[in-house]
Amino acid sequence: MADTPRPIITLLTDFGVGSPYVAQMKGIILSLNPHAVLIDVTHAIAPQDIAAGAWALRDVAESFPLGSIHVAVVDPGVGSAREIIYAEIAGRHYIAPDNGLLSCLAARTSPSRIVALTEDRFWQPRVSATFHGRDIMAPVAARLSLGLDASQLGVPRQRLECLPEPEVRILPNKIEGQVRSIDSFGNLVTDITSEMLVEVPTDERAQIHCDEHQTQGIFRTYSDQPEMTLLALVGSSGFLELAIVGDSAAAMLGVRVGTPVKIQW
Amino acid sequence: MADTPRPIITLLTDFGVGSPYVAQMKGIILSLNPHAVLIDVTHAIAPQDIAAGAWALRDVAESFPLGSIHVAVVDPGVGSAREIIYAEIAGRHYIAPDNGLLSCLAARTSPSRIVALTEDRFWQPRVSATFHGRDIMAPVAARLSLGLDASQLGVPRQRLECLPEPEVRILPNKIEGQVRSIDSFGNLVTDITSEMLVEVPTDERAQIHCDEHQTQGIFRTYSDQPEMTLLALVGSSGFLELAIVGDSAAAMLGVRVGTPVKIQW
Amino acid sequence: MADTPRPIITLLTDFGVGSPYVAQMKGIILSLNPHAVLIDVTHAIAPQDIAAGAWALRDVAESFPLGSIHVAVVDPGVGSAREIIYAEIAGRHYIAPDNGLLSCLAARTSPSRIVALTEDRFWQPRVSATFHGRDIMAPVAARLSLGLDASQLGVPRQRLECLPEPEVRILPNKIEGQVRSIDSFGNLVTDITSEMLVEVPTDERAQIHCDEHQTQGIFRTYSDQPEMTLLALVGSSGFLELAIVGDSAAAMLGVRVGTPVKIQW
Numbered sequence: 001m002a003d004t005p006r007p008i009i010t011l012l013t014d015f016g017v018g019s020p021y022v023a024q025m026k027g028i029i030l031s032l033n034p035h036a037v038l039i040d041v042t043h044a045i046a047p048q049d050i051a052a053g054a055w056a057l058r059d060v061a062e063s064f065p066l067g068s069i070h071v072a073v074v075d076p077g078v079g080s081a082r083e084i085i086y087a088e089i090a091g092r093h094y095i096a097p098d099n100g101l102l103s104c105l106a107a108r109t110s111p112s113r114i115v116a117l118t119e120d121r122f123w124q125p126r127v128s129a130t131f132h133g134r135d136i137m138a139p140v141a142a143r144l145s146l147g148l149d150a151s152q153l154g155v156p157r158q159r160l161e162c163l164p165e166p167e168v169r170i171l172p173n174k175i176e177g178q179v180r181s182i183d184s185f186g187n188l189v190t191d192i193t194s195e196m197l198v199e200v201p202t203d204e205r206a207q208i209h210c211d212e213h214q215t216q217g218i219f220r221t222y223s224d225q226p227e228m229t230l231l232a233l234v235g236s237s238g239f240l241e242l243a244i245v246g247d248s249a250a251a252m253l254g255v256r257v258g259t260p261v262k263i264q265w
Numbered sequence: 266m267a268d269t270p271r272p273i274i275t276l277l278t279d280f281g282v283g284s285p286y287v288a289q290m291k292g293i294i295l296s297l298n299p300h301a302v303l304i305d306v307t308h309a310i311a312p313q314d315i316a317a318g319a320w321a322l323r324d325v326a327e328s329f330p331l332g333s334i335h336v337a338v339v340d341p342g343v344g345s346a347r348e349i350i351y352a353e354i355a356g357r358h359y360i361a362p363d364n365g366l367l368s369c370l371a372a373r374t375s376p377s378r379i380v381a382l383t384e385d386r387f388w389q390p391r392v393s394a395t396f397h398g399r400d401i402m403a404p405v406a407a408r409l410s411l412g413l414d415a416s417q418l419g420v421p422r423q424r425l426e427c428l429p430e431p432e433v434r435i436l437p438n439k440i441e442g443q444v445r446s447i448d449s450f451g452n453l454v455t456d457i458t459s460e461m462l463v464e465v466p467t468d469e470r471a472q473i474h475c476d477e478h479q480t481q482g483i484f485r486t487y488s489d490q491p492e493m494t495l496l497a498l499v500g501s502s503g504f505l506e507l508a509i510v511g512d513s514a515a516a517m518l519g520v521r522v523g524t525p526v527k528i529q530w
Numbered sequence: 531m532a533d534t535p536r537p538i539i540t541l542l543t544d545f546g547v548g549s550p551y552v553a554q555m556k557g558i559i560l561s562l563n564p565h566a567v568l569i570d571v572t573h574a575i576a577p578q579d580i581a582a583g584a585w586a587l588r589d590v591a592e593s594f595p596l597g598s599i600h601v602a603v604v605d606p607g608v609g610s611a612r613e614i615i616y617a618e619i620a621g622r623h624y625i626a627p628d629n630g631l632l633s634c635l636a637a638r639t640s641p642s643r644i645v646a647l648t649e650d651r652f653w654q655p656r657v658s659a660t661f662h663g664r665d666i667m668a669p670v671a672a673r674l675s676l677g678l679d680a681s682q683l684g685v686p687r688q689r690l691e692c693l694p695e696p697e698v699r700i701l702p703n704k705i706e707g708q709v710r711s712i713d714s715f716g717n718l719v720t721d722i723t724s725e726m727l728v729e730v731p732t733d734e735r736a737q738i739h740c741d742e743h744q745t746q747g748i749f750r751t752y753s754d755q756p757e758m759t760l761l762a763l764v765g766s767s768g769f770l771e772l773a774i775v776g777d778s779a780a781a782m783l784g785v786r787v788g789t790p791v792k793i794q795w
Contacts, residue, residue, distance in 0.1 A: 324550055324554075325550045330560060450577050501661030
């Protein structure tokens, strides 16, 4: 990391927007490396929703430069036998509990290195049983940002814990996925990628079903349809998305994460 | 900007507090300029409420040093024919969709330069149709912060798109404005400026009406009246404000943005 | 502060998450010291809840390095006779209205210096009556971060304003405290410290009562009990905490700040 003049450390947690717990982590990091650049990814992950955290992290991580250090804390098992791990994935560094929080990332690109954090000399002198984000992950991130080699952090591991991934089924003239995330506009982001859509017509022959709701065609952007219309498009992260122009599709349709989405043509 | 050791880039969006979309913009900016200082103005603008964004931006922008770069993304027309523009106003740099988001600022001080962003070599290599904040505005802001001259960004423009501005009527012994913003304390900020109030008596001869509610006098600060009293004062941005001491005037009175406010004396 | 390459200034307010008022303070600080590192502690303190602000500040402040400057603005008396004070406590610098906001900190460690801010040459040229956070506290923090000696800020004071502190009663085989804070997970943080618990058995002989609810034993971490169980543990800040595993104790039990908590053994 010698070539990064100001090392970037990002934080993603389920601590809630405005929680002072985040600032405690930042204080620890800055105590060790006052030159770290601290960026909040989000702290609005629903409490203990590992799957939502994994999805958000996957979405954001690669917008950051190579060498960035991403710390993710959604940790219902804090203080239990679950390990805390370091992983290097696609040139970026991750520190998280080994509970599936990195599984969306690792499904896209295999980690080039995984280390279980066992070397407590890199941790805070006193480690609480309930806040390893502050007492283990924050100081380890700070030390990595100062140039510590990750191999020193502990014991190599071969694989990460993975969440059961809902499957996208690709059939002749049919794709079956699900809503994976709802963004702040109420848009329904599915797990159907633009690559899966290559052979799907974008005109009205494409029938998209979500719960009992239905729309035709895959558009380019929101303003391609009049207000209050349900439309489908490929969103900014490369996934099929359902939106109601000028309103919240999630609220209007009463749809939640996990709802099946089907394209037929 | 050679004299600014750490260039400041601020972000104002309607992405919602805690949205990871903001972090995506920050990642892109830091990838191009790791020395940029990133400051959140607010991400709590109601979805697609351009007028609220324009008001907030006007309120905050000039607290920042000359040379600061303000990026504002409230962009219901993303991907449509609306342009993205650069404007220099009062020594600060603005990047926003040309949809009225800069109109409150431009109404105060005429822009000294306006450029439509057309030079795509300064954008991300791949531009999505739905997230120009990340793919166009963020990289352009980063490049400006590195010293790129704004004239290179595209085509000069003569004027900015403007929102229809509600008018303040100044009559003999009467001023008629409206509530323009509700702050986080529930205070009702109007568009009546302290300059307009120069001839208004501050004692009980000044009758202030808001909807069916009424109060007398213009006070100096909240604690000049007892708890639970409706009072008027000139707020910290220089606008007449109605507040209920120790509570939320917006919630107590059921008042919204746009409600007429009248002063008579 | 000559040895701190990038001086840290933290901000704690009741302005609300997403309020642009925070950005106004940051703009003023960066105008004076572009090298300041700005960290948000929280802006989600309930409006004008000085006691909650004092508790959060106490909890977070000492995670930051020596020399950090903490600015706290929960200021219902803004513009009134209440003073704004600088205090040095345990090697960190504090700027706040003198209304009790520093009382939890000062109860732990006596301030080594207190100065009432009276020297208006260190303030903004124009000081509003309603936003001293921006017009007095922000510029003073910036100037301290540039090396200004705190003694120049105004008039020495002997003591800080203190909030009435609810008392923890320690009796033979009984401790009586109260819920002092509810965190973002809905955990109930009490004012009973780990030091007070030294003689309390951690097994089922320890009976903990909160309102009409009851649990036995003091555990190490959340995952020591099955989901949906009420459990007691010592939390990450060293206080007895009541939690419902995998859910919000505050919501499930309907408990608020101030509810008595009793341990008997």
